Amino acid sequence: MGFEKRDLILIAGVLLFMVGLIPFMQPFYAVIIAVSVYVGIKVFVGRRKKTLDKKIGEGFCLECGEKIIGKKCPNCDIPKK
Ligand SMILES: [Zn+2]
Numbered sequence: 001m002g003f004e005k006r007d008l009i010l011i012a013g014v015l016l017f018m019v020g021l022i023p024f025m026q027p028f029y030a031v032i033i034a035v036s037v038y039v040g041i042k043v044f045v046g047r048r049k050k051t052l053d054k055k056i057g058e059g060f061c062l063e064c065g066e067k068i069i070g071k072k073c074p075n076c077d078i079p080k081k
Pocket residue numbers: 061062063064065066073074075076077
């Protein structure tokens with residue numbers, strides 16, 4: 001879970017959400033809900049990324065579009081970076 005620019009946008013959104021909750025509940029609970037939402041989104045995004053990584057694997061060959069396995073294309077057998 002690296003820290004990206006996207007995370008700043010997410011944090012800003014969660015902070016706004018928290019501020020919006022404060023009129024309806026104690027700030028303490030608003031903070032807890034905001035943190036849970038943030039962690040939930042991070043876990044969800046992390047899992048989705050992992051699934052995508054698994055699906056994509058190591059990428060595709062630029063020459064023939066075959067899946068790269070072991071940094072090599074099974075068709076062209078050219079090592080990929
Ligand atoms: Zn290839």
